Amino acid sequence: MADVARRAGVSMATASRALSNHPHVAAETRRRVLAAAEQLSYVISPEASRLAGGTTGRVAVVVPHLSRWFFATLLDGLESVLREADLDVLLYHVGDADDRRDFFHRLPARRKVDAVVVLGMPVADGERERLESMGVHIVAAGGQVENYPYVSIDDGEAGRQAVDHLLLLKHRRIGMIAAVDPTEPGWPANPGRSRAYHEALAAAGLPADPGLVVTVPWGGLSGADAMARLLSLREPPTAVYAHSDEVAFGAIHTLRRAGLRIPGDMSVVGIDDHPMAELADLTTVAQPVREQGTAAGRLLLSLLSGAETGGGLTVPTRLVVRGSTAPPRR
Amino acid sequence: MADVARRAGVSMATASRALSNHPHVAAETRRRVLAAAEQLSYVISPEASRLAGGTTGRVAVVVPHLSRWFFATLLDGLESVLREADLDVLLYHVGDADDRRDFFHRLPARRKVDAVVVLGMPVADGERERLESMGVHIVAAGGQVENYPYVSIDDGEAGRQAVDHLLLLKHRRIGMIAAVDPTEPGWPANPGRSRAYHEALAAAGLPADPGLVVTVPWGGLSGADAMARLLSLREPPTAVYAHSDEVAFGAIHTLRRAGLRIPGDMSVVGIDDHPMAELADLTTVAQPVREQGTAAGRLLLSLLSGAETGGGLTVPTRLVVRGSTAPPRR
DNA sequence: ACCCCGACTGGAAACGTTTCCGATCACGCA
DNA sequence: TGCGTGATCGGAAACGTTTCCAGTCGGGGT
Numbered sequence: 225m226a227d228v229a230r231r232a233g234v235s236m237a238t239a240s241r242a243l244s245n246h247p248h249v250a251a252e253t254r255r256r257v258l259a260a261a262e263q264l265s266y267v268i269s270p271e272a273s274r275l276a277g278g279t280t281g282r283v284a285v286v287v288p289h290l291s292r293w294f295f296a297t298l299l300d301g302l303e304s305v306l307r308e309a310d311l312d313v314l315l316y317h318v319g320d321a322d323d324r325r326d327f328f329h330r331l332p333a334r335r336k337v338d339a340v341v342v343l344g345m346p347v348a349d350g351e352r353e354r355l356e357s358m359g360v361h362i363v364a365a366g367g368q369v370e371n372y373p374y375v376s377i378d379d380g381e382a383g384r385q386a387v388d389h390l391l392l393l394k395h396r397r398i399g400m401i402a403a404v405d406p407t408e409p410g411w412p413a414n415p416g417r418s419r420a421y422h423e424a425l426a427a428a429g430l431p432a433d434p435g436l437v438v439t440v441p442w443g444g445l446s447g448a449d450a451m452a453r454l455l456s457l458r459e460p461p462t463a464v465y466a467h468s469d470e471v472a473f474g475a476i477h478t479l480r481r482a483g484l485r486i487p488g489d490m491s492v493v494g495i496d497d498h499p500m501a502e503l504a505d506l507t508t509v510a511q512p513v514r515e516q517g518t519a520a521g522r523l524l525l526s527l528l529s530g531a532e533t534g535g536g537l538t539v540p541t542r543l544v545v546r547g548s549t550a551p552p553r554r
Numbered sequence: 555m556a557d558v559a560r561r562a563g564v565s566m567a568t569a570s571r572a573l574s575n576h577p578h579v580a581a582e583t584r585r586r587v588l589a590a591a592e593q594l595s596y597v598i599s600p601e602a603s604r605l606a607g608g609t610t611g612r613v614a615v616v617v618p619h620l621s622r623w624f625f626a627t628l629l630d631g632l633e634s635v636l637r638e639a640d641l642d643v644l645l646y647h648v649g650d651a652d653d654r655r656d657f658f659h660r661l662p663a664r665r666k667v668d669a670v671v672v673l674g675m676p677v678a679d680g681e682r683e684r685l686e687s688m689g690v691h692i693v694a695a696g697g698q699v700e701n702y703p704y705v706s707i708d709d710g711e712a713g714r715q716a717v718d719h720l721l722l723l724k725h726r727r728i729g730m731i732a733a734v735d736p737t738e739p740g741w742p743a744n745p746g747r748s749r750a751y752h753e754a755l756a757a758a759g760l761p762a763d764p765g766l767v768v769t770v771p772w773g774g775l776s777g778a779d780a781m782a783r784l785l786s787l788r789e790p791p792t793a794v795y796a797h798s799d800e801v802a803f804g805a806i807h808t809l810r811r812a813g814l815r816i817p818g819d820m821s822v823v824g825i826d827d828h829p830m831a832e833l834a835d836l837t838t839v840a841q842p843v844r845e846q847g848t849a850a851g852r853l854l855l856s857l858l859s860g861a862e863t864g865g866g867l868t869v870p871t872r873l874v875v876r877g878s879t880a881p882p883r884r
Numbered sequence: 885a886c887c888c889c890g891a892c893t894g895g896a897a898a899c900g901t902t903t904c905c906g907a908t909c910a911c912g913c914a
Numbered sequence: 915t916g917c918g919t920g921a922t923c924g925g926a927a928a929c930g931t932t933t934c935c936a937g938t939c940g941g942g943g944t
Contacts, residue, residue, distance in 0.1 A: 225900065235924045240902060248922060267665050271605040272900030275929045280601070285645075290633065291844075296626040303620065303647045312666065315615075315643040317633045335597050336642065444833045477833040500830060503774045503807040514621075555930065565894045570932060578892060602930030605899050 225266065232260040243268065282312045283524065284333035287343040288324075288407065290317045292470075293498055294513055298343050298366045301517020309525055311338075318345075320407045328354045339524055342369060343517075346411060361527045364536075365520035366513070373527065374536035375519040377511045382541040383420025383465070385509045386493045389543055390463045391428050393551045395491065398425065399436040399461035401450040403471050406441035413439050417467050417495065436461055440471075447474025455482060462552035463491035469498035469508055476504060476548070487550035497544055505547035512539055555596065562590040573598065612642045613854065614663035617673040618654075618737065620647045622800075623828055624843055628673050628696045631847020639855055641668075648675075650737045658684045669854055671695060672702070673847075676741060691857045694866075695850035696843070703857065704866035705849040707841045709746025710753075712871040713795070715839045716823045717754035719873055720793045723881045725821060728755065729766045729791035731780040733801050736771035743769050747797050747825065766791055770801075777804025785812060792882035793821035799828035799838055806834060806878070817880035827874055835877035842869055 229239035234253060241249045242257035260266075274280050283306055289295045303313050314337055318324040328351045333340065337360060344366035347355065352371060355362055364374040390398050400421045402413035412418075418437075425432060438453050440446035447466060451474065454460055466472035472494030479490055486492060494501065497510030519537055526533050559569035564583060571579045572587035590596075604610050613636055619625045633643050644667055648654040658681045663670065667690060674696035677685065682701060685692055694704040720728050730751045732743035742748075748767075755762060768783050770776035777796060781804065784790055796802035802824030809820055816822060824831065827840030849867055856863050 236901080237903075237925075238923055241923090244902080246903095248920095250922060253922080269605070269900050270666050271601050271610070272929090273902075275599070275601040275605050275931090276900075276902040278902090278929085282644075290630040291623060291627040293621060293623070293626075296623075297621040299645075300620040300647060300649075303645060304649070307647070307662075310662070312662070313645040314612075315629075315633060315645045317630060317637070319630075319634070332637075332640070332642070336600050444829065448833065473830065473833050477835075499774060500803065503778065503803050505807075566931080567895075567933075568893055571893090574932085576933095578890095580892060583892080599930050602899090603932075605901085606930075606932040608899085608932090 225268070227264055228257065228260045228266050231264065232256040280336060280338050281310070282314050282337045284314045284316055284337040284340045285343060286316045286318060286327065286340060286345070288318055288345045288405070290319075294366070294468075294496065295344050297513040298517040298520075301514035301519075302341060302343070302365065302521045303517075305518045305521030305525065309521075321409070324351075324408075331355075331358060334358050339363065339528060341365060341520060341524060342367065342372070343520075345369075345405075345408075347371070348410075361524065363520050363524045363527065366516050370536070372536075373523050373533055375516045375523060376536065376538060377516070377541050378538050379414055379416025380420045380423075382495050382509045382511065383417040384424055385541060385543045386465050386495060387421050387424035389507070389545070389549065390465060390491060390493060391424060393463070393491065393549060395461075395463040395552050396430060397433075397436065397459065397461040397463070398430075399438070399454045399464045401447055401454075401464060401466040401471050401475060402437060402439040403442040403446070403467040404439060406443070414467055421465060442468070442471065444470050444474040444477070447471035448478045449474070451475035451478035452482075455479075455484075461490075463493070463549070466492065466494045469494035469496040469501045469506060472506055472508070472548075473498075473500065473504060476506070486548050488553060491549040491552070493549055495541075501544075501546070507546045507549040508544055509541050510544045511541045515539060555598070557594055558587065558590045558596050561594065562586040610666060610668050611640070612644050612667045614644045614646055614667040614670045615673060616646045616648060616657065616670060616675070618648055618675045618735070620649075624696070624798075624826065625674050627843040628847040628850075631844035631849075632671060632673070632695065632851045633847075635848050635851030635855070639851075651739070654681075654738075661688060664688050668858060669693065671850060671854060672697065673850075675735075675738075677701070678740075691854065693850050693854045693857065696846050700866070702866075703853050703863055705846045705853060706866065706868060707846070707871050708868050709744055710750045712825050712839045712841065713747040713750025714754055715871060715873045716795050716825060717751050719837070719875070719879065720795060720821060720823060721754060721758050723793070723821065723879060725791075725793040725882050726760060727763075727766065727789065727791040727793070728760075729768070729784045729794045731777060731784075731794060731796040731801050731805060732767060732769040733772040733776070733797040734769060736773070744797055751795060772798070772801065774800050774804040774807070777801035778808045779804075781805035781808035782812075785809075785814075791820075793823070793879070796822065796824045799824035799826040799831050799836060802836055802838070802878075803828075803830065803834060806836070816878050818883060821879040821882070823879055825871075831874075831876070837876045837879040838874055839871050840874045841871045845869060 229236045239257050242254040287295050306313055318327045339361040342364045347369055362372045364372045402418050404413045438450040440450045472492050475492055479486055484490055494506055494508040497508050501508050559566045569587050572584040617625050636643055648657045669691035672694045692702045694702045732748050734743045768780040770780045794805055802822050805822055814820055824836055824838040827838050831838050
């Protein structure tokens with residue numbers, strides 16, 4: 225930068241001000257500095273800038289399952305608005321319990337970022353403490369973290385939409401395939417989505433039959449297993465509500481293999497509106513995933529600019545009826 | 555750090571050496587310094603460290619399609635080995651042509667990283683120039699970039715495995731659904747995978763029928779369209795080779811909807827071994843995606859530690875036969 | 885007993901910005 | 915004409931490390 229200043233015939237102080245768009249710099253001076261910088265193809269050193277300035281211009285994004293569509297899409301949305309704002313994204317993938325422990329213990333992002341975004345995972349109390357010890361802004365998206373400014377869907381509402389749809393079709397024996405995160409043994413299956421099932425059945429005056437609920441680790445293969453278990457019941461359901469589309473895909477696979485017709489012999493509904501759902505002709509409750517990412521990004525931006533953005537933002541879900549649901553066979 | 559040094563009763567120079575594991579520090583001294591650091595829960599300032607040291611400890615990862623399984627999985631693998639090595643991952647998603655132009659023009663990663671990893675995308679000549687002007691190491695993974703140390707599969711070999719499988723089943727009319735990247739209009743469909751098709755047919759003494767090749771933008775829906783087009787031929791193929799599993803899923807959807815049986819009426823083979831392929835019972839050529847990411851990471855690590863790692867690494871693919879292929883109906 | 889050497893440590897100069905604090909200067913107003 | 919005022923700019927002190935360059939000190943070889 226000294227070179228630039230010299231070439232523009234100003235002091236470093238002025239050069240710095242001109243380059244970072246400070247007020248109180250004469251237009252002509254600024255022009256000269258910018259021209260000089262251009263000619264020397266000068267690029268500011270972020271390290272030095274941050275050292276002197278205080279902020280890092282970076283945001284840590286913590287994500288538990290990078291290769292799953294939901295998380296990757298969330299990240300996609302988030303990254304796009306952060307990039308727009310010239311913030312860099314530091315990616316931390318905490319795949320399994322070990323990674324997770326390590327991340328919260330060592331806090332590799334400490335001192336490296338201005339904020340942390342937690343994508344689609346609950347944060348335990350001890351973890352929250354560690355996170356807060358970093359002294360930066362924290363935002364959550366796509367999960368059920370109420371302790372921070374967050375963006376998320378209403379899982380209860382989503383589940384209700386799915387189950388009510390089946391009830392409206394006059395199904396009376398409805399199974400649920402609940403999915404737990406395989407890498408976090410401690411956590412229960414998505415509580416909102418489970419509760420919605422029980423509440424909707426109760427509201428319809430239907431008896432609760434624990435045998436109709438199967439809980440499996442998340443994933444397509446598990447969904448297939450779960451469906452097999454439901455089929456082996458003395459009196460199988462006529463419809464199945466899966467916690468997510470991927471799980472539903474597994475269920476469909478089992479049904480096909482068993483020679484059952486969808487929706488003739490069994491209706492299936494999922495949650496997510498995974499891109500593959502359209503191809504699988506799956507009725508599902510759509511949630512705007514990418515938008516949750518962008519909304520979280522904007523939330524973070526306003527936080528960084530000093531706003532006192534309090535609570536969270538709940539985005540709407542909507543039922544998408546396709547060919548996998550129909551009234552039960554008489 | 556001054557505090558730590560004082561508390562340990564040493565100079566800052568020594569404290570720095572102790573903390574960064576330099577040789578020539580007495581064991582006892584190091585112990586004292588580390589203890590002091592621990593007590594003060596001291597965390598080094600990366601900015602200052604980088605400023606003085608020269609390296610950044612960061613790696614830029616450029617990826618064109620974050621939410622697609624293939625890229626996300628590649629990234630997953632890469633991130634895991636970089637994290638292991640205590641390198642931070644700076645994520646740059648260049649979704650469309652605009653993003654791309656912007657990235658290579660502004661080079662937002664300049665001066666911020668020690669290396670760049672390009673995931674699954676070809677790099678044009680002009681872009682290569684810009685990239686190299688950053689003066690850092692460059693590694694490619696999952697794509698067909700020969701100009702840099704890379705990790706990738708042999709697309710020709712993969713295509714050959716797929717088409718040969720169909721030929722071995724005695725198919726004589728084999729269609730191909732070629733996929734082009736929708737965000738990069740200039741680039742052709744994967745050349746290796748296309749060439750393999752033509753070569754395999756020629757080797758089997760079959761005539762080339764341009765009508766049997768349909769080129770569509772990448773994606774499931776496009777795959778469905780492409781299949782519809784193939785079905786509308788006067789003499790449709792008895793088997794289809796799709797450039798990727800996702801495209802094959804679309805094709806399957808169309809076939810189902812048309813009431814055709816798989817593999818009875820039509821065999822389908824893809825490339826990738828997408829997690830959903832197992833559920834869709836799709837015969838495919840599996841490629842080790844995550845491993846390509848980790849291999850690229852290790853390649854980069856060795857480069858950063860000064861090795862003269864020349865060319866690239868080609869990882870093997872293997873045919874996975876499932877239920878979507880069978881001999882043609884007589 | 886003397887010298888050389890290597891292990892260890894300290895002082896201080898970078899590294900490249902931002903920003904505080906004055907200094908200068910032109911200008912409008914009394 | 916004298917003076918307050920605000921815009922503009924320069925000097926220099928941070929920011930928190932790493933590392934070069936000496937300097938000290940104990941010990942082994944002769």
